[in-house]
Amino acid sequence: xxxxxxxxxxxxxxxxxxxxxxxxxxxxxxxxxxxxxxxxxxxxxxxxxxxxxxxxxxxxxxxxxxxxxxxxxxxxxxxxxxxxxxxxxxxxxxxxxxxxxxxxxxxxxxxxxxxxxxxxxxxxxxxxxxxxxxxxxxxxxxxxxxxxxxxxxxxxxxxxxxxxxxxxxxxxxxxxxxxxxxxxxxxxxxxxxxxxxxxxxxxxxxxxxxxxxxxxxxxxxxxxxxxxxxxxxxxxxxxxxxxxxxxxxxxxxxxxxxxxxxxxxxxxxxxxxxxxxxxxxxxxxxxxxxxxxxxxxxxxxxxxxxxxxxxxxxxxxxxxxxxxxxxxxxxxxxxxxxxxxxxxxxxxxxxxxxxxxxxxxxxxxxxxxxxxxxxxxxxxxxxxx
Ligand SMILES: *Cc1c(COP(=O)(O)O)cnc(C)c1O
Numbered sequence: 001x002x003x004x005x006x007x008x009x010x011x012x013x014x015x016x017x018x019x020x021x022x023x024x025x026x027x028x029x030x031x032x033x034x035x036x037x038x039x040x041x042x043x044x045x046x047x048x049x050x051x052x053x054x055x056x057x058x059x060x061x062x063x064x065x066x067x068x069x070x071x072x073x074x075x076x077x078x079x080x081x082x083x084x085x086x087x088x089x090x091x092x093x094x095x096x097x098x099x100x101x102x103x104x105x106x107x108x109x110x111x112x113x114x115x116x117x118x119x120x121x122x123x124x125x126x127x128x129x130x131x132x133x134x135x136x137x138x139x140x141x142x143x144x145x146x147x148x149x150x151x152x153x154x155x156x157x158x159x160x161x162x163x164x165x166x167x168x169x170x171x172x173x174x175x176x177x178x179x180x181x182x183x184x185x186x187x188x189x190x191x192x193x194x195x196x197x198x199x200x201x202x203x204x205x206x207x208x209x210x211x212x213x214x215x216x217x218x219x220x221x222x223x224x225x226x227x228x229x230x231x232x233x234x235x236x237x238x239x240x241x242x243x244x245x246x247x248x249x250x251x252x253x254x255x256x257x258x259x260x261x262x263x264x265x266x267x268x269x270x271x272x273x274x275x276x277x278x279x280x281x282x283x284x285x286x287x288x289x290x291x292x293x294x295x296x297x298x299x300x301x302x303x304x305x306x307x308x309x310x311x312x313x314x315x316x317x318x319x320x321x322x323x324x325x326x327x328x329x330x331x332x333x334x335x336x337x338x339x340x341x342x343x344x345x346x347x348x349x350x351x352x353x354x355x356x357x358x359x360x361x362x363x364x365x366x367x368x369x370x371x372x373x374x375x376x377x378x379x380x381x382x383x384x385x
Contacts, residue, residue, distance in 0.1 A: 009136040015357030037351040038368040043238040048293040054286035074270040076100025103245040104232035119165040126358035131168040154178040158191040170202040175367040177321020179213035192226040199227040224250035237287035304377040305370025326370035
């Protein structure tokens with residue numbers, strides 16, 4: 001067996017390694033100082049009781065003769081798919097168009113494998129690093145980075161982009177914290193149609209939107225002909241460790257040659273995936289049924305984000321995002337990302353994420369998150385003052 005050459009393209013995750021090294025060096029120098037992390041995009045609040053009750057009930061049922069179940073459908077339990085269709089998409093899609101997964105990132109990986117090598121893949125810059133890794137692994141013919149600047153509301157100027165086959169698009173965005181507007185997404189859909197490209201829309205933060213931005217690419221008319229939406233319970237219900245997500249592949253979606261994509265995806269997924277844990281899927285139904293509970297946790301994170309944002313603004317930092325996603329994108333004001341990272345670490349004992357790790361256009365920014373317990377966030381706010 002020879003080594004797959006594309007593996008060579010995956011650089012060591014320089015960002016996380018370097019952040020860890022600098023934090024470690026600080027700890028050695030200041031063994032008694034407590035550091036606060038505002039760097040990791042992971043949930044911290046406990047699961048809802050309605051969800052844990054259901055996880056327990058389903059587990060116990062599996063321990064009985066009557067309640068035992070073996071393999072489920074590869075594409076996911078019918079009740080969960082129907083619940084998603086109704087509660088997230090107002091029954092705009094049927095359960096045959098919704099596929100349950102063990103998470104958004106897992107399905108994004110499978111989707112890139114499904115579309116195969118040799119594609120031209122467009123990616124927002126800055127963006128979540130997983131997209132370009134997936135594109136490299138899949139031997140993309142070309143990776144086209146779409147520069148997203150503050151002047152353009154962190155939305156790329158699509159007039160400058162040549163033809164591509166696949167577009168990764170994340171809104172609300174990690175790391176900039178911005179949600180694209182209806183008009184912007186309309187431009188994206190028009191561009192995809194013109195370019196005969198397909199959009200892989202990552203909606204993992206959709207439930208965090210507080211303003212009027214679309215919560216799904218499918219709010220844009222005609223988008224079901226050009227877009228697949230990948231979604232997740234990770235941030236919506238704190239399932240980052242529990243693992244659950246879904247992917248919408250509309251029946252109206254077609255390849256350039258006119259063949260429908262949905263039956264291919266079903267065939268593909270039933271080959272390489274053997275279904276999601278039945279216990280976890282029961283927990284997913286419970287999470288979507290307790291909308292009030294889920295929104296309360298999301299409000300908590302968004303309130304954290306607001307506290308941090310207000311404090312940073314009072315200190316004179318230009319801060320973007322944080323309204324429709326729990327991320328703040330802080331302009332280092334001419335400083336390098338790593339310089340400001342070091343300053344926050346050394347002077348305030350705060351761990352952040354250097355923006356340059358998310359792409360060339362992230363240079364000169366750092367990312368902070370509102371994921372955290374309130375006590376920790378208030379401590380961070382105190383230190384920022
Ligand atoms: C957290 C996150 C997800 C969720 O991924 P899972 O695999 O479902 O945990 C997806 N996309 C982005 C950009 C994220 O930050």
